[in-house]
Each structure stands twice: as C-alpha cells, then as structure tokens.
Amino acid sequence: ETGVTQSPTHLIKTRGQQVTLRCSSQSGHNTVSWYQQALGQGPQFIFQYYREEENGRGNFPPRFSGLQFPNYSSELNVNALELDDSALYLCASSPAPENYGYTFGSGTRLTVV
Amino acid sequence: QQQVKQSPQSLIVQKGGISIINCAYENTAFDYFPWYQQFPGKGPALLIAIRPDVSEKKEGRFTISFNKSAKQFSLHIMDSQPGDSATYFCAASSKSGSARQLTFGSGTQLTVLP
Numbered sequence: 001e002t003g004v005t006q007s008p009t010h011l012i013k014t015r016g017q018q019v020t021l022r023c024s025s026q027s028g029h030n031t032v033s034w035y036q037q038a039l040g041q042g043p044q045f046i047f048q049y050y051r052e053e054e055n056g057r058g059n060f061p062p063r064f065s066g067l068q069f070p071n072y073s074s075e076l077n078v079n080a081l082e083l084d085d086s087a088l089y090l091c092a093s094s095p096a097p098e099n100y101g102y103t104f105g106s107g108t109r110l111t112v113v
Numbered sequence: 114q115q116q117v118k119q120s121p122q123s124l125i126v127q128k129g130g131i132s133i134i135n136c137a138y139e140n141t142a143f144d145y146f147p148w149y150q151q152f153p154g155k156g157p158a159l160l161i162a163i164r165p166d167v168s169e170k171k172e173g174r175f176t177i178s179f180n181k182s183a184k185q186f187s188l189h190i191m192d193s194q195p196g197d198s199a200t201y202f203c204a205a206s207s208k209s210g211s212a213r214q215l216t217f218g219s220g221t222q223l224t225v226l227p
Binding site for chain 1: 127158162204206212213215216217220
C-alpha cells in the first residue's frame with residue numbers, strides 16, 4: 001500500500017509567477033485536502049477535493065485553486081505568487097470527505113523570491 | 114484568529130521523563146481532537162486522537178487527557194525517549210461545508226536528552 005506522494009519536493013519561484021504542485025493520494029483514498037504550513041507554524045487548511053470538485057475551503061484567496069482527477073490525484077495551483085506564499089504545502093488523503101483520519105504526504109517546500 | 118492555542122513552544126526533557134503539552138480551544142463545533150508528530154522534512158503523522166465524550170485515552174506511552182468544560186486537552190508522553198524528539202501538533206476537527214478540516218495549534222518542539 002503506497003502512501004501519499006507529492007512532487008516536487010522543493011521549488012523556487014519568483015514573485016508574480018504561477019506554480020502547480022502535485023499529489024497522489026494513498027491507495028483506496030478518494031478525498032484530498034491541501035494544507036499550507038508556514039515556517040514554525042501549524043498547517044492551515046486550504047481546501048478539500050472530492051469527486052473532482054472542491055467541497056470545502058479555508059480562508060485562502062481565489063488565486064489558490066485546485067483540481068482533482070478521476071484517479072483521485074490532485075493539483076494545487078497558486079497564481080500571482082507573493083513572498084508570504086513561501087511555505088511547506090502538504091497534501092493529505094482520506095477514504096471519504098467526512099472521515100476523521102488523514103494521511104499526510106511529506107510536502108512540497110515552496111520558496112518565493 | 115487562532116482557534117487552537119498550544120503551549121509550550123519548546124520543551125526539553127531528560128530521557129525517561131514525562132513530556133506534557135497543552136492545548137486549548139474556543140470553537141464548540143470541534144468534535145475530534147488528534148495529535149500529530151512531525152519530523153524534519155516529513156509530513157505530520159497521526160499519533161493518537163480522542164473524541165470529546167471521553168476524558169482520557171491511552172496508547173502505549175502516549176496519553177491524551179481531555180477536559181470538555183474547560184475546553185482544554187493535553188498530551189502526556191511517559192518514559193520519553195530521544196527518538197521522541199520531534200515537533201508535536203494538537204489539532205481539532207470540524208466540518209467545513211461537506212468537508213472535514215483540521216485546525217492545528219502552533220506546535221511544540223520536543224527535545225529529549227539522552
């Protein structure tokens with residue numbers, strides 16, 4: 001059974017650019033959530049995807065968007081990058097949207113310069 | 114607005130000692146309280162969790178104590194080991210639309226000295 005895999009592991013982008021981060025969910029998991037973890041802070045909920053649609057969103061602006069594909073993998077897109085977007089982006093999968101248990105990936109470290 | 118407050122920010126314990134991390138919450142809609150352990154370069158991993166109708170849950174060396182009336186819960190690590198050195202996050206789960214989301218505390222960096 002494979003866990004949650006994320007790519008790339010590290011990324012450096014320039015302010016104003018756009019970035020796409022990718023996530024493959026754990027086998028048997030159909031729900032994917034994305035979290036942003038700033039340095040020295042706890043993760044913050046960005047949004048959740050289920051059946052290829054966003055079904056819950058945290059306090060993040062619309063320039064944060066996502067996709068989920070039929071194989072349950074997911075992408076996080078961030079447009080017009082700002083310096084404060086520098087963070088570890090974590091993907092988590094679960095067997096169902098209402099499930100309490102998450103499996104987190106190791107994250108993508110994004111640095112905006 | 115920080116809805117889950119965690120303390121202390123850092124903690125140093127001798128091997129074999131007891132590590133205690135505390136969290137407090139405000140939102141009464143929270144209905145599940147997990148603790149996560151995170152090592153450098155890794156994502157958070159679920160350690161232990163409790164529901165608010167239970168006052169204590171123990172799994173091996175890890176115990177959660179939960180006080181619903183005070184809106185507080187804590188993690189106790191008995192017989193702390195150097196391998197327990199990591200960052201620990203408390204969290205609280207709630208529904209957001211049809212989704213379930215976690216609100217995390219700010220983390221406690223635990224160092225267990227050999």
